[in-house]
Amino acid sequence: MRKVPLRRDKTCLNCNYSVKERYCPNCGQENTESRKSFHHIFGHFFKDFTHYDNAFWRTIYNLLFKPAALSKAYMSGKRLYYLNPIRLYIFISFITFFIISVFPNETAEIKIALNKKTTEESHFPSIDSLHIEARGIDGLTKMGVISQESNDSIKKLLKETNEINSKGIINLGYKDIDELDSLQKSGAKNIKLNSIKNYFLKKWLTVEEEHTEKEIFTKFSESFSHNFPKVLFIYMPIFALILWVFNNKKKYYYFDHAIFTLHYFSFLLIMILVLFFIDKLKPLLNTSPVLGWVHFGLKTLGILFMFYYFFPAHRLFYKDKFFLSFVKSASVYVINLLVFNVILVLFSLFTYLSLE
Template sequence: MSHGKIREDKTCLNCGHQVEERFCPHCGQENIESRHPFYFLFTHFIEDFTHYDGQFWGTLKNLLFKPGNLTNIYLEGKRQKFVPPVKLYIFVSFITFFMFALFPFDISFGDRDDPKDTDKAGFFENMTSSEVKKVIDSIKTKPHLTAEDSLSIKTLSAFADSTQKGIKHSLKMDNKIDADINVNGYNNRKSYDSAAAKNPSSLDFIQIPLTHKFFELKEKGVTKAEILRNLTEKSFHNLPKALFIYLPLFAFFLWIFHSKKKWWYFDHGIFTLHYFSFLLLNVLFVFLLGKLISFSNIGSVNILLYLVMSALLIYSIAYFFIAHRRVYHAHGLVSIIIGMALFTVNFFAFTLLVAGLAMVSFLMIH
């Protein structure tokens, strides 16, 4: 694979050895021109991650369709054929969260008082009235509308409007935090701090910062919708950090449930990197399918996309059990029991991590 024009000078720029062909036999550096046009930065980046003389596409194929195969091959010592686990995870993380940033979540609540939302329906409005709107549009496509068609359009439109207003009113997302809402009977920070000083608790390190933030937002008059938007945004930005923190914990649980003599923590780390890379790709596919559904107005197509999303979610769970059995070579029943135990432990541990992430995100709201 070529990344640039070969230099006429056969002296390696890196170590000074003679280079007979493209690569230096001493240090391995490619003997190409050191100066390139600006676009080379992007083409070089893409080539590095999509070619690897077939490494990338072979890695992707095995990762998606052959659970546990990449881990087995790597632990056998065959480490030049596929992309290294750490590099794979970093690249997949970058692509996944780049796509999230490119197509951000729509957390609008149809607040028509906000000029930014005047031309688009809110998130909950789309969820409650999209099907009704499709029926109305299908009626309007008729070349000649009868009196019954006109009546149907009026009735369905009134139903959609009442549904939107009812849900919006019930959620009260455009309202500020009610003045009578309190924390353990205290309506302001001063009274709460006074009580906390008299009756300290072992959980004060969590409760006090969260309560202070609550009273701060209450005094500023922040609406519920603004809080939820900010909480979602902050949580999204903190998610990559949370996943990175959880990697060694996931590997630690694997280490606990398997033989310490046969399996080293390093081996569990490789399995974890491959599995999390698969999960990130799966999340990306589900996210993109969800975006396609939001843009599509064809019912049959949306049903098909929902089925594909459901299949991907089921496959992500089955993938772990298949990969676990193939890598750790446990018997069927033993593998299932250990897999279920690991799945349960990780579910609760990750739930705690998500709760912690939500609290940190809440404290970051301004």
């Protein structure tokens, strides 16, 4: 790439330091004009990308196929040959969740298409074309559109649905906020709630009163998906803390466990993305029984590899004997699963109560 001519003014635009050569000896900025041509910007971007690309693919290869190799290399001082662990995690996290979010929900699209096709193929008269008295279930039965047996089943189903909807998504024992407030003010002492329970119940009932079940499901799914990467990032220090509890505290600092955690979570995100793409191939691979088994085998191998990877990575990084390493890693794995599930439940509850 052709070098851009230097500025005549030898004062650095970034730090006002005197620049005798091309680059400022104080901050390292190139002493060129701040306004660049598109050709220069594109060339600079391509140069930076190819440099980043080499380190990136080298890092990804070692991360996937050489458990703990990146963490050991980083701790030994080799920090320019591979990507920085934090940069690596942020980049992979962004790519993974961005790709998952932009892919269409094929299941929903198939359902919509099938519903549309069914509607188009139906030749029943429209509701608007019927008389008022014939628009109900009984009217459709008289016209022969549905049988009497279906009539009874539909009425029973509607009755049960109305009973469920009147109680909300979960029956908390209160019809609405007014009933809760009334019991809190004038109810017996043994049925009154403490301030914490009253707060959460009121929030829960408020969400159910202000939204339909469909709105709750849609908003909850969107909010949960949007904030889940943050939960994962916040959980990593806890994961590192559990590693710190189970390993030699004189030999390994918390920083060491944090580096191992960053690399392990980066691996998990890559595998989640791989499994996501495998799942997207399902409609193509299910065209024949053999390809269907290939899809099932690939997905199973991916899940097993995710589970297995932690054990050799833990043993190679912490250099314990096989049996001791297995006991430690299994304990760390189980404890983290339990803790993460608790955090996930709390996060789901917080997400639900925060719906607007």
